[in-house]
Amino acid sequence: MNNDTSGWIAMVMCGLTLLNLILLLFSAYRKLPAAEQYLTGCRIISDTKRLWKGNGPIAMLNRLGAVALVFTLSVLLEKRGLIDRNETDQVPLSLRFWTAGPIVGSCMLLLGAVSLWLMAKIGNA
Amino acid sequence: MSSPHVFVNDRPQNYNYLRDHLLALPVALRPKFDQLNPYLRNNVVMPGEVVIVSDGPAHMCTPEETQLMQLAQDVRMSMIGTTNSEAEVMVQNFDVLQSILSYGSIGIGASTGAWSKHLSSVEDLLKEIETLHQRWRSGAMTNDQFFAQRRTLFARMETQLKGIGRVGTDLNNRGKMKRMLGISSKSYLHTGEIAGYARHVRVVSKLASSMSKGTYVGIALDVGAGALEIQEACSVGRESECTRAKYVEGGKTAASIGLATVGGTAGAYLAGAVCIAFGIPTGGAGTLACAVFGGSLGSYAGGMAGSHFGEQAGEKLFEHIER
Numbered sequence: 001m002n003n004d005t006s007g008w009i010a011m012v013m014c015g016l017t018l019l020n021l022i023l024l025l026f027s028a029y030r031k032l033p034a035a036e037q038y039l040t041g042c043r044i045i046s047d048t049k050r051l052w053k054g055n056g057p058i059a060m061l062n063r064l065g066a067v068a069l070v071f072t073l074s075v076l077l078e079k080r081g082l083i084d085r086n087e088t089d090q091v092p093l094s095l096r097f098w099t100a101g102p103i104v105g106s107c108m109l110l111l112g113a114v115s116l117w118l119m120a121k122i123g124n125a
Numbered sequence: 126m127s128s129p130h131v132f133v134n135d136r137p138q139n140y141n142y143l144r145d146h147l148l149a150l151p152v153a154l155r156p157k158f159d160q161l162n163p164y165l166r167n168n169v170v171m172p173g174e175v176v177i178v179s180d181g182p183a184h185m186c187t188p189e190e191t192q193l194m195q196l197a198q199d200v201r202m203s204m205i206g207t208t209n210s211e212a213e214v215m216v217q218n219f220d221v222l223q224s225i226l227s228y229g230s231i232g233i234g235a236s237t238g239a240w241s242k243h244l245s246s247v248e249d250l251l252k253e254i255e256t257l258h259q260r261w262r263s264g265a266m267t268n269d270q271f272f273a274q275r276r277t278l279f280a281r282m283e284t285q286l287k288g289i290g291r292v293g294t295d296l297n298n299r300g301k302m303k304r305m306l307g308i309s310s311k312s313y314l315h316t317g318e319i320a321g322y323a324r325h326v327r328v329v330s331k332l333a334s335s336m337s338k339g340t341y342v343g344i345a346l347d348v349g350a351g352a353l354e355i356q357e358a359c360s361v362g363r364e365s366e367c368t369r370a371k372y373v374e375g376g377k378t379a380a381s382i383g384l385a386t387v388g389g390t391a392g393a394y395l396a397g398a399v400c401i402a403f404g405i406p407t408g409g410a411g412t413l414a415c416a417v418f419g420g421s422l423g424s425y426a427g428g429m430a431g432s433h434f435g436e437q438a439g440e441k442l443f444e445h446i447e448r
Binding site: 006007008009010011013014017018020021024050051057058061062064065066068069072073076077080082103106107109110113114116117120 | 246376379380383384386387388389390391392393394395397398401402404416420423426427429430431433434435436437438440441442444
């Protein structure tokens with residue numbers, strides 16, 4: 001990969017990071033409280049809320065991660081008795097998208113960034 | 126003229142004693158020291174605070190000195206509300222955290238933040254036990270009620286302290302919970318206090334509080350380190366080198382903090398998913414260990430990758446805008 005291409009890739013990665021951060025914070029502060037109200041009977045949510053009290057960004061992002069787990073791994077969580085499926089089914093689709101989407105996006109971004117960074121390191125070696 | 130030096134103070138000490146005896150600065154250099162450390166002057170210098178020493182002329186500050194003063198002020202601001210003892214614990218543990226810190230300050234927040242929450246919940250439980258003893262002693266509850274409630278609290282405490290959950294609580298594995306806490310109903314009736322309880326609460330709350338401050342100190346130092354790189358390039362290099370450093374170092378710092386935040390969030394989520402898939406129950410030290418491990422690994426990897434991409438993006442921006 002030449003310098004010009006890797007420079008553009010880096011620009012895109014930085015842009016995506018900024019976009020993802022904005023989405024994460026928007027979801028954490030605007031969408032998370034509504035989602036948590038729907039899931040008051042889910043043990044995984046109440047456990048996480050008890051651990052991460054307050055409104056600081058780190059606490060809110062960790063709680064957003066727990067809500068995203070409920071929406072993305074609902075079958076497994078139901079088997080373990082950690083969620084009430086009746087409650088999760090009541091959550092509107094748009095709210096599920098807004099809470100789980102940025103977290104899934106951040107996972108993809110992290111995996112992509114680390115893969116590209118490792119490829120660049122191997123290429124330089 | 127030699128360049129200024131900085132060090133991190135490791136214990137509470139009087140400003141004048143530090144200047145005149147520990148550093149043993151000659152009288153001629155003291156005005157310069159006072160000028161470089163205006164926020165510390167005539168105060169007690171707290172552990173964790175950055176102290177600047179220089180033998181340059183007293184009537185002016187070099188750009189590097191100004192930069193260091195800004196860094197010292199940032200660190201000081203990020204430590205507002207920290208007590209001496211908390212800051213001391215943080216400084217003593219800083220070397221362990223430093224390798225993570227240099228790649229992404231948020232990593233500190235993701236890992237120690239989670240641990241400090243755990244320690245806070247242990248502290249809450251200790252306080253509940255103390256309150257229960259006080260209520261029983263004042264005759265507000267029967268013996269049966271007291272022993273039943275205490276059993277419940279001890280069971281909760283034992284869950285919190287399983288495995289690695291004990292780390293940092295100052296409670297060693299010495300058999301029964303009563304022995305661990307130094308509780309004896311007999312001695313309590315005589316002395317009116319739980320032996321060792323106050324000490325445990327002090328240690329736990331000190332650790333929890335100082336750990337949660339780690340993120341902000343880490344960010345202040347990260348930003349300060351980037352600013353120093355820029356300052357160095359601007360003082361020794363050509364103008365173009367200075368401008369280039371602003372783009373590259375600025376990009377590195379911003380992208381590493383940004384991607385470390387994203388990585389920490391993603392890491393905690395992915396680790397949570399893996400732990401649930403493997404049947405580790407939620408609550409207690411097991412889940413916390415998952416979050417700590419996943420969050421720190423994610424933020425560390427994100428911080429490293431972010432630093433790389435930020436540097437390259439900075440170079441690219443510099444080429445397009447300045448050339």
